[in-house]
Amino acid sequence: xxAHVNARPIGGPLLDPLMKVLLSIFGxxxxxxxxxxxxxxxxxxxxxxxxxxxxxxxxxxxxxxxxGAGAYAVALLCYLLNRGQYHALVRPAVLVGAIAYTLGAxxxxxxxxxxxxxxxxxxxxxxxLSSALLEVAICxxxxxxxxxxxxxxxxxEGAAASRHPALQALGRRWRPRLDKAMPWLIALAILLPTxxxxxxxxxxxxxxxxxxxxxHNALLPTLFLVSCLSMGFGTVVVLVNVLRVAWRARLDQxxxxxxxxxxxxxxxxxxxxxxxxxVVHGKLRLLGAxxxxxxxxxxLALFAAPAVMFLSPRVAADRGRLLGxxxxxLAAGALYRVDTYLTMYRPGGWTDGxxxxxxxxxxxxxxxxxxxxxxxxxxxxxxxxxxRLFPVVVVDEASAPSPLxxxxxxxxxxxxxxxx
Amino acid sequence: xxxxxRDLLKGAAVAGAAGAAAAFATDAQARSAVPARPHAVGxxxxxxxxxxxxxxxxxxxxxxxLPPDVVRGGDGxxxxxxxxxxxxxxxxxxxxxxxxxQFMKQQCMHCVDPSCVSVCMMGALHKEGEGKRSPPGxxxxxxxxxxxxxxxxxxxxxxxxxxxxxxxxxxxxxxxxVPQIVKCELCRHRGDPAKAGPLAAANPACAEVCPRGAVxxxxxxxxxxxxxxxxxxRPEAYNPRVYGAVEGGGTQVLYLTARGVRFxxxxxxxxxxxxxxxxxxxxxxAPYLMGVTPVALYAAMALVINRNLKKKDAGHGxxxx
Numbered sequence: 001x002x003a004h005v006n007a008r009p010i011g012g013p014l015l016d017p018l019m020k021v022l023l024s025i026f027g028x029x030x031x032x033x034x035x036x037x038x039x040x041x042x043x044x045x046x047x048x049x050x051x052x053x054x055x056x057x058x059x060x061x062x063x064x065x066x067x068g069a070g071a072y073a074v075a076l077l078c079y080l081l082n083r084g085q086y087h088a089l090v091r092p093a094v095l096v097g098a099i100a101y102t103l104g105a106x107x108x109x110x111x112x113x114x115x116x117x118x119x120x121x122x123x124x125x126x127x128x129l130s131s132a133l134l135e136v137a138i139c140x141x142x143x144x145x146x147x148x149x150x151x152x153x154x155x156x157e158g159a160a161a162s163r164h165p166a167l168q169a170l171g172r173r174w175r176p177r178l179d180k181a182m183p184w185l186i187a188l189a190i191l192l193p194t195x196x197x198x199x200x201x202x203x204x205x206x207x208x209x210x211x212x213x214x215x216h217n218a219l220l221p222t223l224f225l226v227s228c229l230s231m232g233f234g235t236v237v238v239l240v241n242v243l244r245v246a247w248r249a250r251l252d253q254x255x256x257x258x259x260x261x262x263x264x265x266x267x268x269x270x271x272x273x274x275x276x277x278x279v280v281h282g283k284l285r286l287l288g289a290x291x292x293x294x295x296x297x298x299x300l301a302l303f304a305a306p307a308v309m310f311l312s313p314r315v316a317a318d319r320g321r322l323l324g325x326x327x328x329x330l331a332a333g334a335l336y337r338v339d340t341y342l343t344m345y346r347p348g349g350w351t352d353g354x355x356x357x358x359x360x361x362x363x364x365x366x367x368x369x370x371x372x373x374x375x376x377x378x379x380x381x382x383x384x385x386x387x388r389l390f391p392v393v394v395v396d397e398a399s400a401p402s403p404l405x406x407x408x409x410x411x412x413x414x415x416x417x418x419x420x
Numbered sequence: 421x422x423x424x425x426r427d428l429l430k431g432a433a434v435a436g437a438a439g440a441a442a443a444f445a446t447d448a449q450a451r452s453a454v455p456a457r458p459h460a461v462g463x464x465x466x467x468x469x470x471x472x473x474x475x476x477x478x479x480x481x482x483x484x485x486l487p488p489d490v491v492r493g494g495d496g497x498x499x500x501x502x503x504x505x506x507x508x509x510x511x512x513x514x515x516x517x518x519x520x521x522q523f524m525k526q527q528c529m530h531c532v533d534p535s536c537v538s539v540c541m542m543g544a545l546h547k548e549g550e551g552k553r554s555p556p557g558x559x560x561x562x563x564x565x566x567x568x569x570x571x572x573x574x575x576x577x578x579x580x581x582x583x584x585x586x587x588x589x590x591x592x593x594x595x596x597x598v599p600q601i602v603k604c605e606l607c608r609h610r611g612d613p614a615k616a617g618p619l620a621a622a623n624p625a626c627a628e629v630c631p632r633g634a635v636x637x638x639x640x641x642x643x644x645x646x647x648x649x650x651x652x653x654r655p656e657a658y659n660p661r662v663y664g665a666v667e668g669g670g671t672q673v674l675y676l677t678a679r680g681v682r683f684x685x686x687x688x689x690x691x692x693x694x695x696x697x698x699x700x701x702x703x704x705x706a707p708y709l710m711g712v713t714p715v716a717l718y719a720a721m722a723l724v725i726n727r728n729l730k731k732k733d734a735g736h737g738x739x740x741x
């Protein structure tokens with residue numbers, strides 16, 4: 001994996017002000033979670049029997065894993081289509097994937113009413129194979145493991161480069177073994193997200209009567225799969241842009257331009273399927289001066305705009321414009337997910353595109369929001385922590401990262417000397 | 421550039437094979453409709469007979485050991501639930517449309533092909549005797565009654581059943597640290613195997629106590645026949661449709677209402693004849709082709725990736741950019 005030669009630990013103080021802020025936010029959310037386990041779901045959330053999943057499932061699970069799909073998207077290009085030039089993107093994308101999926105899985109545990117019974121989930125005789133959620137649960141949990149194993153090369157490389165002989169030996173011994181297993185793992189790392197990302201759309205098939213017809217169709221699994229790839233490519237562009245500003249990570253603009261053209265193709269496919277379904281099934285008559293129409297058109301615009309931008313040479317050449325377009329793909333995928341799961345979900349159902357009256361209404365509580373924000377904060381903190389200690393990010397050799405704090409922490413193997 | 425047209429074609433071939441398998445499987449594996457079990461038990465509610473005395477509501481609470489749903493009003497305190505909730509498995513609602521008023525009884529519909537059972541990860545919600553196990557410490561379950569039962573020790577509390585149920589029946593204990601799903605189980609625990617007929621399977625307290633016979637308990641087929649007889653005998657009094665005969669794949673609790681009253685006014689959703697479970701399972705299972713697709717896809721991808729990585733190791737230097 002020679003392309004990783006340039007990846008190196010960023011170093012620097014582990015507990016810098018940013019980290020302190022992130023961990024404080026996470027601390028507050030951990031308190032809310034603790035309170036939720038003591039009192040039940042009711043007191044901390046605005047969830048009701050009507051809006052039973054609130055924002056935790058649609059945002060923490062469905063949107064987070066969409067962001068985590070960067071690992072999936074890059075693996076597709078790099079390994080299956082053999083585009084070796086994307087290698088430098090693999091490690092950061094996989095780390096984001098591992099973190100995002102772990103947070104999604106953790107959020108499920110927090111949202112489950114009886115989490116201790118999930119102990120039985122790996123027990124095959126109890127599997128109900130018609131349950132899309134079972135498929136998601138099993139696939140996501142296995143994929144979390146696979147992703148963290150995919151992070152291991154960085155860790156072992158860090159160990160091998162350390163001064164501690166035992167760690168060195170560990171790194172040198174296990175790195176080649178892991179490399180041997182990699183093709184089999186990578187194939188799993190492509191298969192599992194293909195299955196559960198489509199199942200995340202498939203989850204809502206059964207709620208047919210409760211979802212606005214513009215969002216409910218037999219293509220839900222396909223649309224979720226295609227749009228997760230679009231979100232994944234977007235995530236990688238956004239991520240590397242942030243890393244470039246923060247740590248002068250290498251940013252290969254022509255490569256991003258090429259990748260974004262692939263993304264434009266995926267978005268084109270998504271739009272063709274989505275619009276085609278609406279037209280073929282005569283759902284155009286549901287369009288009018290109403291909120292569903294507004295959200296439908298907003299989604300289409302958010303998908304279409306970056307696709308058009310990705311194809312323009314001016315955008316391809318400009319870092320800022322391409323970043324803007326990538327952010328739009330993230331917004332588009334996230335809105336599509338939240339609309340399907342929440343905004344366009346009505347417990348009382350719909351008649352001709354108009355929501356039937358029902359007693360329930362929902363807006364996320366402060367507690368729910370704090371938990372979601374805390375999860376995001378913890379995710380960013382984890383990424384910073386791992387990248388400082390292990391070779392994940394490829395840094396531009398031409399402009400070495402700022403010497404500030406560099407060398408303070410070189411690798412996990414060395415005793416941490418946190419500068420006062 | 422390490423990419424060649426051939427590599428792209430290979431990737432496209434893998435994707436194409438998967439897609440073709442999926443398209444083929446759609447026809448091969450569409451899940452067929454579930455017929456009602458021949459001796460399924462259920463209830464028939466006739467809104468033209470109900471006078472709203474709520475005796476059934478009280479009997480349900482007593483029979484199931486449910487605490488009162490306390491409402492303060494005027495100068496008194498009442499056990500007056502306004503809807504199904506974590507302490508109410510059966511509720512009577514007054515629904516008026518202009519000058520016509522009808523009482524409506526709500527509880528689990530015990531669907532013929534229930535969404536909640538289709539989505540429940542480990543079969544905590546299951547048709548009697550058709551789950552993953554017969555919960556220990558209870559009367560052994562008998563397949564064929566079609567009663568939808570809840571086994572709390574296999575429930576993770578994911579609440580997917582609440583999303584899936586078109587009738588919004590399953591309720592969650594929001595204020596409990598150790599919550600459960602609460603819903604009508606047709607008073608299976610009051611069934612007496614020593615008795616003959618449907619009373620051996622269950623004995624719903626609501627039907628037993630109803631002074632007007634507005635809700636009666638029995639085998640679904642007998643109830644359906646009786647409902648049709650009532651409509652045929654007094655067509656001027658009844659809405660000709662028997663709700664639950666086919667709606668959402670059929671339900672084991674059936675409804676009659678007065679002529680001129682639509683079932684939607686009573687809060688019963690308009691559902692297609694295909695059950696949501698059949699639709700969802702057909703669409704989701706099709707691409708899996710009984711598990712062949714994931715295995716084939718995995719093998720094909722592992723092969724391609726293996727070759728790609730080997731090539732990279734061998735031809736390193738010329739492949740890099």
